[in-house]
Amino acid sequence: MAGVSNVAFRVMCNKYEVGLCVSEMINANALSRNNKATIRMTTTCSDDKPVAMQLFGTRIDVIKKAVSIIEKKADIIDFNFGCPARKIIQQGAGSALLKRPAKIKEIIEAMVSSTDKPVTAKIRSGIKKHNCLKIAKVIEKAGASAITIHGRTVAQSYSGKAKWFVIKEVKEELNIPVIGNGDVVDCKSAELLLKQTNCDGIMIGRAACGNPFLFKQINEYLKTGKILEQKSKVEMFEEYLKLWKEFKLDFNDLKQHAFFFTKGVPGAAKLRNKLSEKFDIELLREMEEDWKKIKE
Numbered sequence: 001m002a003g004v005s006n007v008a009f010r011v012m013c014n015k016y017e018v019g020l021c022v023s024e025m026i027n028a029n030a031l032s033r034n035n036k037a038t039i040r041m042t043t044t045c046s047d048d049k050p051v052a053m054q055l056f057g058t059r060i061d062v063i064k065k066a067v068s069i070i071e072k073k074a075d076i077i078d079f080n081f082g083c084p085a086r087k088i089i090q091q092g093a094g095s096a097l098l099k100r101p102a103k104i105k106e107i108i109e110a111m112v113s114s115t116d117k118p119v120t121a122k123i124r125s126g127i128k129k130h131n132c133l134k135i136a137k138v139i140e141k142a143g144a145s146a147i148t149i150h151g152r153t154v155a156q157s158y159s160g161k162a163k164w165f166v167i168k169e170v171k172e173e174l175n176i177p178v179i180g181n182g183d184v185v186d187c188k189s190a191e192l193l194l195k196q197t198n199c200d201g202i203m204i205g206r207a208a209c210g211n212p213f214l215f216k217q218i219n220e221y222l223k224t225g226k227i228l229e230q231k232s233k234v235e236m237f238e239e240y241l242k243l244w245k246e247f248k249l250d251f252n253d254l255k256q257h258a259f260f261f262t263k264g265v266p267g268a269a270k271l272r273n274k275l276s277e278k279f280d281i282e283l284l285r286e287m288e289e290d291w292k293k294i295k296e
Contacts, residue, residue, distance in 0.1 A: 001025075002085075003256050004209055007043045008243035012236070013208065014047060016216040019201065021051050025080050025088075028057030028066035043247060044073050052076035052120065056083065056093045058103070060110045067114045077117050079107060081135075082124040082150050084157045095124050095154040101138045108142035118145035122181075122203075125166040128155045136170045136178075144176060148203050151182035158206075168197040179203050186214070187221035194222075210260030212236065237261035 002024050010021040023041065030038040044051055053074035057063050067077055081104060083094030090096075097104055104121075111119045121139045125132050130153060139147055149170055151162030162182025171178040177200035184190050185207040193202055208214050213231040220228050240261065244254050 001205055003252070004260075006041070006247075006249055006253050007045065007048055008240060008247050008249060008253070009212070009257065010051060011045065011047045011243055012239060013212045013215060014049070015239075016212045016214075017219050018212070018215040020076070021048065022078055022203075023051065023053045025054050025056050025083060026066070026070070028055045028063045029059065031055070031069055032062045032065040034069075042070055042073055050075035052078045054078040054080055054122070056080040056088065058092050058097070060106060063107060064110050064114045067111055071115045071117050074117055076120055076145075077111060077115060078120045078122060078148075079111060080122050081139075082122045082148075082154075084124070084154045089154075095127070098123065098127055098132070098135060098154065101135055104135060105138050105142045108139055108144050112143035120144055120146045120148065122148040122150070124150050124152060124154050125163055126153045128153055130163045130166045132166060133170055133173060136174060140174050140176050146177040146179060146200075147174070148179040148181050150203075151180070164193055164196050167193075167199055171197055171199050177201065181205065187218050187227050190218045191222060210236075210257070210263055233261050233263075233265050 001022065005022060005024045010023070013021050026041055027035075027038055031042070042053060051074060053070045053076075055063065055066055055070070055077065056079070057066070071077060080094055081097050083089075085094065088094035088096070097107075108119060108121060121144050123132055123135055123139070130151075132149065136147055136149070147170070149167050151164050151166055152158070152160065164180065164182070167178065167180040178197075179201040180193050180197050180199040181203035184193055184202055184204050190202055190204075193199065202218075204214065210233060213236065217228045217230075220226055237258065240257050241254070244257075
């Protein structure tokens, strides 16, 4: 959730009953060098609990140092073996590591030995084929406390359908919790993933962008079978705007989330056009006025 899962958005997700939030991907190398922008990505607060901080990288010494820096802020330390972004793969990180099970084992073992916090991992269903069971077993044996599986291959990126049968296969073979990810977009798809895979939890990414209320809807539906009426995106954006100011995040964070929250909102095209042209403090004032008009 690079560029999305900042502290303000995570606080909102917690308000709407998410079970666990995961930070943006944090570059272990940059964190170990105390890069200021990277350190800001680790900002958290009491309303952002529990929280998993997610690292990526390749060098064991750097990863261990990053763990020592981040463990005081994190309830869980996650490692990303699933990112399909080209710039991450070119570093040999993210999903590029799925080709190197021995390296994955080394990374998880190093993390587990460096902290008392639970260590978890996120992977994809495979590189070109849906065949991640071997990697999942390596991660479990190395000492991970849980694993999340995105049911798409690296080659698929975010296209096509997620193959939930892979999640089911891993769940049947592993003893640690298995979390399913991919194509959960509403209450019924969440219920279907649980039924088809028997997984221990659901991870939702893109569907929650601009709609953290989805977590509350899913929780209520799984408990009672009732679907709560959708909360106004305008109201949710106003909540995000207040939190954005409170945590003094940069304009790019607001710009990104403004696009998410305005998607599908009548009368918001003008605002999106403004955001595409420029973004400064004066525009922020204009945005607040535009939102008032849309609400009216």
